[in-house]
Amino acid sequence: MNPGASNFVQGVDTAFIVILGLSFVLLIGITFFMVYFVIKYSKKNHPVPEDVKDSHKLEILWTVIPTILVLIMFYYGWIGYQPMREVPNGAIEIKATGRMWSWDFEYPNGKRSNILVVPKDKPVKLNLYSPDVLHSLYIPAFRIKEDVVPGRPNYMWFIAQELGEFDVFCAEYCGVQHSYMLSKVRVIDENEFLAWFNKKEDESQQFASIGEQILAQNGCVACHSRDGSKLVGPSFKGLYGTQKNVEVNGDMKKVMADDEYIKRAIYDPNAEIVEGFNKGLMVSYKDKITEDEIKEVVNYLKTLK
Numbered sequence: 001m002n003p004g005a006s007n008f009v010q011g012v013d014t015a016f017i018v019i020l021g022l023s024f025v026l027l028i029g030i031t032f033f034m035v036y037f038v039i040k041y042s043k044k045n046h047p048v049p050e051d052v053k054d055s056h057k058l059e060i061l062w063t064v065i066p067t068i069l070v071l072i073m074f075y076y077g078w079i080g081y082q083p084m085r086e087v088p089n090g091a092i093e094i095k096a097t098g099r100m101w102s103w104d105f106e107y108p109n110g111k112r113s114n115i116l117v118v119p120k121d122k123p124v125k126l127n128l129y130s131p132d133v134l135h136s137l138y139i140p141a142f143r144i145k146e147d148v149v150p151g152r153p154n155y156m157w158f159i160a161q162e163l164g165e166f167d168v169f170c171a172e173y174c175g176v177q178h179s180y181m182l183s184k185v186r187v188i189d190e191n192e193f194l195a196w197f198n199k200k201e202d203e204s205q206q207f208a209s210i211g212e213q214i215l216a217q218n219g220c221v222a223c224h225s226r227d228g229s230k231l232v233g234p235s236f237k238g239l240y241g242t243q244k245n246v247e248v249n250g251d252m253k254k255v256m257a258d259d260e261y262i263k264r265a266i267y268d269p270n271a272e273i274v275e276g277f278n279k280g281l282m283v284s285y286k287d288k289i290t291e292d293e294i295k296e297v298v299n300y301l302k303t304l305k
């Protein structure tokens with residue numbers, strides 16, 4: 001039998017099939033008796049109504065049988081779920097950040113990736129973290145889903161048992177681009193994984209500059225376009241060096257989008273809101289983007305004329 005894409009597939013699928021099977025038995029049984037009573041007690045077959053006397057035997061029966069059925073569902077549910085909370089020793093720990101609206105995976109050596117790369121047949125623990133709102137990390141092929149809650153550490157773990165790429169979704173409504181909060185798990189051989197893991201930031205090759213890489217890795221580009229189109233936040237295109245109308249404590253003000261402005265917008269994004277945009281959609285990146293990195297971001301923004 002196919003072991004499944006992760007070590008949890010069999011347990012979850014068994015619980016699912018048991019519940020589906022019992023539901024099917026109940027559907028057939030209830031429908032059967034419904035039709036049977038409709039015919040038996042129709043006016044034609046049963047013209048004079050009678051009182052029904054209570055029956056202890058029947059009451060005990062319809063209490064005990066559903067209790068047993070529900071306990072069977074609970075048993076299989078628990079058997080499938082309980083191992084998900086017990087992480088084996090020696091699991092690779094990866095910090096998984098879900099934010100509006102992208103995923104970021106950080107490995108023990110500091111390597112970061114926007115897709116989850118894991119070795120086959122090794123336990124992997126994901127430490128779940130959200131800087132903004134509720135998200136939920138969902139890997140359907142692995143049969144695992146766990147809420148990512150701001151201010152409350154959570155985790156999930158798995159052993160990938162099949163090579164290949166599998167979808168990652170956000171399964172908790174988190175705002176306008178919730179349905180675009182997608183990623184992938186890539187399961188590769190252990191040797192291949194070690195080579196990937198030890199290679200310094202191969203992602204950087206995709207970026208024209210360090211500043212662009214910083215913006216991409218922090219998920220900035222999910223809300224700020226680089227082609228002038230309006231997303232949740234103002235576009236980066238033509239931003240640097242122009243006058244902006246911003247709202248500060250209810251008053252409109254003109255500010256110059258210079259180095260200091262960029263820094264304020266990253267560290268204290270809700271202090272000045274650009275006209276036409278909403279407050280409270282961005283959190284501070286103070287503990288995520290350093291001042292040196294902001295200089296790189298500014299250099300990149302200067303190129304987006």
Ligand code: CUA
Nearest residue numbers: 135170172174
């Ligand atoms: Cu994140 Cu929905």
